[in-house]
Amino acid sequence: xxxxxxxxxxxxxxxxxxxxxxxxxxxxxxxxxxxxxxxxxxxxxxxxxxxxxxxxxxxxxxxxxxxxxxxxxxxxxxxxxxxxxxxxxxxxxxxxxxxxxxxxxxxxxxxxxxxxxxxxxxxxxxxxxxxxxxxxxxxxxxxxxxxxxxxxxxxxxxxxxxxxxxxxxxxxxxxxxxxxxxxxxxxxxxxxxxxxxxxxxxxxxxxxxxxxxxxxxxxxxxxxxxxxxxxxxxxxxxxxxxxxxxxxxxxxxxxxxxxxxxxxxxxxxxxxxxxxxxxxxxxxxxxxxxxxxxxxxx
Numbered sequence: 001x002x003x004x005x006x007x008x009x010x011x012x013x014x015x016x017x018x019x020x021x022x023x024x025x026x027x028x029x030x031x032x033x034x035x036x037x038x039x040x041x042x043x044x045x046x047x048x049x050x051x052x053x054x055x056x057x058x059x060x061x062x063x064x065x066x067x068x069x070x071x072x073x074x075x076x077x078x079x080x081x082x083x084x085x086x087x088x089x090x091x092x093x094x095x096x097x098x099x100x101x102x103x104x105x106x107x108x109x110x111x112x113x114x115x116x117x118x119x120x121x122x123x124x125x126x127x128x129x130x131x132x133x134x135x136x137x138x139x140x141x142x143x144x145x146x147x148x149x150x151x152x153x154x155x156x157x158x159x160x161x162x163x164x165x166x167x168x169x170x171x172x173x174x175x176x177x178x179x180x181x182x183x184x185x186x187x188x189x190x191x192x193x194x195x196x197x198x199x200x201x202x203x204x205x206x207x208x209x210x211x212x213x214x215x216x217x218x219x220x221x222x223x224x225x226x227x228x229x230x231x232x233x234x235x236x237x238x239x240x241x242x243x244x245x246x247x248x249x250x251x252x253x254x255x256x257x258x259x260x261x262x263x264x265x266x267x268x269x270x271x272x273x274x275x276x277x278x279x280x281x282x283x284x285x286x287x288x289x290x291x292x293x294x295x296x297x298x
Contacts, residue, residue, distance in 0.1 A: 047273075053266035054078070061262045077263035078271070081253075087268055089242070090249035095275060097159055097245060098227040101166040105174050105223045106216060108167070113178030114208070118187075127175075134172040143236055150237065157239045165237065166227045174219045181215025182208070217283045224279055246272050 048068070053061060057074040060067075081087050116127050146165065147156060155161030185208060193203040231247040238244060250272065253265040 050266050050269055053262060054270045056263060056266075058261075058263055074263065077267035080261070080264040081268040081271065086241070086244070087246070087249055087271065090244045090246045091272070091275070093159060093243060094228055094246040097163055097166065098224045100163050101170065101227040102220050102223040104163070104167050105170050106220060109171060109174045109178050109219065110212075110216070113175055114182050114204075116175070116179040117182035131172045131176050139169065139233060143233070147236060156237055157243065159243055162234060162237055162243075162245075165233055166230065169233070170223050170226050174223055177219050177222070178212075178215055181212055181218075185211050221280060221283055225276055228276060 052068055052070060054077055055073050055075065056070045056077075057072060060071055065071075112127070116124055150156040150161045150165075153161075155164065189207050189211075190203050193207050194200075198206065229247065230245075231251075234245045234248055235251075238248065250265065250268050253261045253268065
């Protein structure tokens with residue numbers, strides 16, 4: 001008996017069946033939310049503890065008392081971090097290196113990723129082998145030859161040399177990421193654009209590039225954060241204090257014989273996270289903004 005017939009016969013509206021299949025039991029939903037909340041606490045607790053430590057005095061940090069909130073709010077840690085350790089200059093160096101590394105890596109990776117995803121043959125196989133092989137060897141194995149090469153080229157102890165090294169080390173993984181995004185774009189969209197009379201560059205600019213925006217944003221985030229947080233290569237290749245990046249400057253809060261300025265170190269670490277948060281907030285809206293733009297324009 002249909003819902004309409006049942007309504008006429010009984011005089012009561014038929015109960016509607018829930019769409020989308022059976023509903024999950026309430027205890028399953030509760031466990032999922034509890035697990036999600038626990039995961040958020042696991043991720044956010046170190047940041048909350050770091051933020052709390054940046055406002056604690058040295059006496060409270062050295063005591064055995066464990067308090068999430070400071071007993072007395074001490075703002076001098078931020079002044080110490082900014083005044084005594086040239087944190088602003090180091091942040092400027094890190095920002096310059098990270099942004100240039102991100103832009104150069106994206107410009108070089110886009111055409112190479114498209115070639116790897118669309119072309120077939122020995123060239124694609126060789127590129128794939130190069131990507132995988134470059135991820136096997138740790139950077140510590142080649143740091144001495146790399147330092148000698150940069151010294152020969154007079155690029156050691158320079159931000160330009162550091163940018164070249166960062167681009168070289170981040171290129172394989174970003175290329176692997178981008179070629180996966182390009183491979184997910186249907187070839188039929190490009191063929192439809194060509195059938196409408198669009199040239200090759202027009203198809204790439206109007207169809208492929210808008211659909212590739214989420215991949216470019218994800219790759220840009222990865223490249224920026226990798227260059228911003230990198231410590232080992234900068235420690236070896238940079239010797240002049242005026243060229244120190246932010247991770248090297250934060251290391252200066254570790255004094256001799258294991259004595260650490262915990263308050264200023266925590267304050268400097270909090271300030272170091274601000275540019276990354278700004279970049280994420282600016283770019284995360286682009287992750288889904290270009291998903292269908294290329295298909296509409298095509």
